[in-house]
Amino acid sequence: MSSAIKLVPVQEAYDDLLNRTLARIPCDLGRLIYLASTRDYNTGNYYHEGLANRFRPEVARKALEIAHRQAFYRLSAFSLESLVSDLEAYLQSTRENPREFLRAWQKLEPYRVAIPTEVNLTVARLFTSNLRLALAILHYRQAQNHLGR
Amino acid sequence: MIGTTTALIGAAVLLVLILVWVRGQSASRHLPAVMDEWLTGQDDLPEACPPEFVSQIFSSRDFEFISRLESVDLKRLFLRERNAVALLWVQQTAATIRRIMRHHLEASRLSADIKFAMEARILLQYAQLRLICGALFLLIGLAGLERLRWMALRADKLTQRIGNVLREFESGARSREMDGVQS
Numbered sequence: 001m002s003s004a005i006k007l008v009p010v011q012e013a014y015d016d017l018l019n020r021t022l023a024r025i026p027c028d029l030g031r032l033i034y035l036a037s038t039r040d041y042n043t044g045n046y047y048h049e050g051l052a053n054r055f056r057p058e059v060a061r062k063a064l065e066i067a068h069r070q071a072f073y074r075l076s077a078f079s080l081e082s083l084v085s086d087l088e089a090y091l092q093s094t095r096e097n098p099r100e101f102l103r104a105w106q107k108l109e110p111y112r113v114a115i116p117t118e119v120n121l122t123v124a125r126l127f128t129s130n131l132r133l134a135l136a137i138l139h140y141r142q143a144q145n146h147l148g149r
Numbered sequence: 150m151i152g153t154t155t156a157l158i159g160a161a162v163l164l165v166l167i168l169v170w171v172r173g174q175s176a177s178r179h180l181p182a183v184m185d186e187w188l189t190g191q192d193d194l195p196e197a198c199p200p201e202f203v204s205q206i207f208s209s210r211d212f213e214f215i216s217r218l219e220s221v222d223l224k225r226l227f228l229r230e231r232n233a234v235a236l237l238w239v240q241q242t243a244a245t246i247r248r249i250m251r252h253h254l255e256a257s258r259l260s261a262d263i264k265f266a267m268e269a270r271i272l273l274q275y276a277q278l279r280l281i282c283g284a285l286f287l288l289i290g291l292a293g294l295e296r297l298r299w300m301a302l303r304a305d306k307l308t309q310r311i312g313n314v315l316r317e318f319e320s321g322a323r324s325r326e327m328d329g330v331q332s
Contacts, residue, residue, distance in 0.1 A: 077201060080211040122198045122238040126206060129230040133215075133223075140220055 013055040013063035017048070022067065027089040028075045029111075035068040036114040044117055068116045076127040083134045091138070098142065106135050197245055197312060198238055203305045206235050207298035235289050238301075242308055243282040250275055253315045271314060278307045 025031045038046050046064035047057070055063070078086065091101055105111070111131050115124050205211075215227045253271070257263055281304045288297055 073199075077205065079205075079214070081214045120198050120202070120241075122206075122234065122241050123202050125237050126202060126234050129234050133227055133230055136223060136226055137215075137218065140218065140223055 009055055009059045010062045010066070013051055013059050014066055016054065017051055017063055017067055021048075021050075026093050027086050028071065028078070029083075029086050029090040030093055032068070032071040032075055032114050033090075033111075035064060035071055036116075038064050039068070041113075065116070069119065072114070072116050072119060072127065073123065076123050076130070078130070080130060080133060080137075083130050084137050087131070087134045087138060098138075102135060102139050102142065106132075106139065197305065197308045198241060200302075200305050200309070203238065203301055204298070206231065206238060207294045207301045209295040212295070231294060232290050235294055235297075235301075236286065239282050239285045239289065239304075242304055243279065243286075246275065246278055246282075246308055246311065249312055249315055253318070256315075256319055267314070267318075271311060274307050274311050278304055278311070281307070 022031050022034070025034055035046075038048050040047060046061045046068070048060055048064055051060035051063065054060075075083070075086070091098055094101065109128070109132070112128060115127065211231070212227065215224055250271075257268070281300055285297055285300055285304065288300075
């Protein structure tokens with residue numbers, strides 16, 4: 001009974017997060033990066049001011065943690081083709097120079113910090129491997145376009 | 150003459166099986182540091198990789214997509230990356246199953262009613278799984294992932310099955326303990 005009482009606000013906070021904040025982000029990779037950015041690098045705890053004010057901070061933390069893990073598994077299950085499209089949509093949403101973006105992402109691999117804690121090790125490796133491949137594909141396409149001009 | 154040929158073939162098969170087994174053993178022993186951390190961080194029975202991801206790693210869908218791009222470098226990169234993921238999965242599976250069995254041995258040492266048939270079945274499945282892991286470790290990179298898909302799915306199914314049987318065994322032992330305390 002007590003666990004049911006605890007779970008309902010987490011579900012409410014989760015739905016709120018999904019409908020208000022995440023729905024505005026146009027791609028899955030963007031949602032994952034956003035959720036990872038709500039995690040404190042030093043403590044690993046999640047924090048979202050609006051959500052913590054509407055619900056309790058620990059409820060908001062749990063909802064963010066669940067949403068982060070779900071976004072990660074969803075994106076990891078993408079085919080390479082879908083991931084390339086999603087990465088392209090993310091690139092466009094950042095409005096950065098595509099060449100600079102690709103160079104920075106290939107060199108720094110910032111997507112590594114987007115992996116939630118306590119996920120399956122093989123899935124985490126598949127995720128980084130697929131993103132590395134998607135970046136290489138976009139880079140290749142960019143070079144082909146450049147040659148075509 | 151036929152007897153000698155059969156014996157030679159038999160010996161060769163046995164030798165290959167032993168090699169596969171030894172390679173599998175050493176593969177799971179030489180795990181990356183991150184795997185050690187992953188294993189020590191788990192007090193309960195470890196979770197295996199979700200089956201949909203096993204299917205994805207060994208599927209031909211992504212390779213077909215890469216092939217359409219007609220780039221040798223991309224194809225090479227893909228094969229290197231995907232083989233590395235597949236090898237990690239084999240290592241993780243071998244380590245998971247070893248840990249599950251160790252957990253089970255500790256539990257059965259304390260248990261009063263051991264069922265011989267069940268123990269024999271678990272041991273047989275364990276041996277089969279170790280053999281498949283060894284074979285996969287040897288064949289990844291040689292045979293191509295999509296050809297090994299059925300073996301990977303079989304290994305995954307066996308891991309889930311052994312994990313479930315042992316979880317049931319443990320919960321049964323726990324409830325018997327509780328009954329003993331109550332009576």
